[in-house]
Amino acid sequence: MAITAIIEHYIEMKPLSRLKYHNIREYWKNEMNDFSFWLSKEENLNLLSESIGIELEFIKREATENSRLRVDILAKNKKNDERIIIENQLEETDFSHLGKLLTYATLFNSNTIIWIVKDIRAEHEFTINWFNKNTKEKINIFLIKIQIVSINDSPLAPLFTIICKPDNHIIPKIKDSFRPETIDLIEKRDKLEKSVLDKRIIEFFDDKLELDKLFTKRKYENNDLGILDLLESYNYEIYLKYNGKFTREIKRDLHLWADFRDIKINQRQFEKNGNRDYKSSGKEYFYFTT
Template identity: 40%
Template sequence: MGEIGRLERIPLREVWKHEALDFTKWLEENIDVLNEALDINLSSVEREHPAGPFSVDLVAEDEAGDLVVIENQIGKSDHEHLGKLITYLTVLEAKTAIWIVTDPRPEHVRAVSWLNESSAASFYLLKVEAVRIGDSPPAPLITRIVGPSEESREIGAKKKQLAERDVLRYRFWEQLLEKARHRTKLHASISPTHHSWVGTGAGKSGLSFNYVARQHEASVELYIDRGKDSEEENKAIFDELMKHKENTEAAFGGPLEWQRLEGKRACRIKKTIPLGGYLDEDKWPEVHKAMIDAMIRLEKALKPYIQKMKF
């Protein structure tokens, strides 16, 4: 076997002394290096392209004819260059942004990953180094740190869907709580939330009257949970209330679901309302009315027994 050389890294400033005059100019003339690193095909490269009152290091076109902005930074990635990259992308209405740095900070790696999940544009963060073997001329080594992918797009779509659901749930609770205030003081001091439930104390520690909203159904409940290491106490409270099941359901005006939840810490007594949930916006008035009616009856039926408990 012949002699095998060792790869040596060279300070980038020894190869390209000036970022704009040397490195950016070299990249303009050798864009194929970038094409190979990213497996894309960039052409029509233009240096110092105007973007409003600013100038982009490099602007190119991809195979579809869409603009690609390229921002170079010989040094550690910083907020200023990230801001420039986003500004150039939006001003030129480009579809792809490439940020080339010598030292990508972890915070900027996460930021570019987030941009790929949260926007329709494609963002690349690349690390550039200069290397050589023995006395060979220096050569560029470009490593892809972050880039767009189907996985990032799927994550972004899922996050958007979850965010939209959070907004919908908030509006669901906002409207329900406003209507409830006109009929009962039970949840009068409670604010809307993005969560799947809102609740208030039932007069004893660890007991709460909760409204719960799922995608296509809702419920009201007395939830029993006194926190860490309280399973036995929670079950004892439930069992005490269970003794009054017949009278409680008579006062409520119908059957309830008595869930001791064996093997779990908490317990609940609830009434399911199958008329619709937070995704069924056209049914909200009907669902809200049924939930408020059920909550008023549930509190009235259980409160006498809760107040008498010695727990």
């Protein structure tokens, strides 16, 4: 009994790896020539099939129906031969693609649409949910987020996340095999990514903000570990966002990240600089502990 307890304790205490998110444009440079070609392969289309619970069979890429409009991928449901529209957009959703999807459904007489995107604007998520709930005709729209992930030094892997689905459609119960604390962690991370100004800031905080080290918001002296200065060398695009009109958000997002990681921030007062008020000048310190 004692040996069993020791083994269980050892298993529970093994360190957990972190899921790393990669820029999908580094793997798929072009939607049509790279991503659509990759997705049209049987093993990759099967991965999408497993994610949504519909057995898909590839028909054609860049399919047209006596129109100048071309569908990225035309597939069919293996069970009932229904034609399915798959539109790929390795960018943020926009109304132009939404309009095309509905046009494609009309041209190809399809009741099922799959929209695979990199990022989703809230108004488009709302619109897709509205269509799935309120259209009188049977129109089923899936809105799916595509990501590239890895764990430590593992090979890159695609990750399909269903954002919207038809009301009566049952998704494969992948989460049933997860422990409750794992589901809670997934939901907390989703909430964090929707709250921060740029979700890539989470990866920066994970990589660069070490525990038990003293950081400043900016680098005032040579030995300072300025968070914004570290961000500038880490990812200049994110740095411009946080160092522009959204300067205050980096502190807010820092606290959101720390709460997610169960890290304590010992935020010290500003050092007084001359006769000026603390909030007008001087340093602000951050010290991270568990």
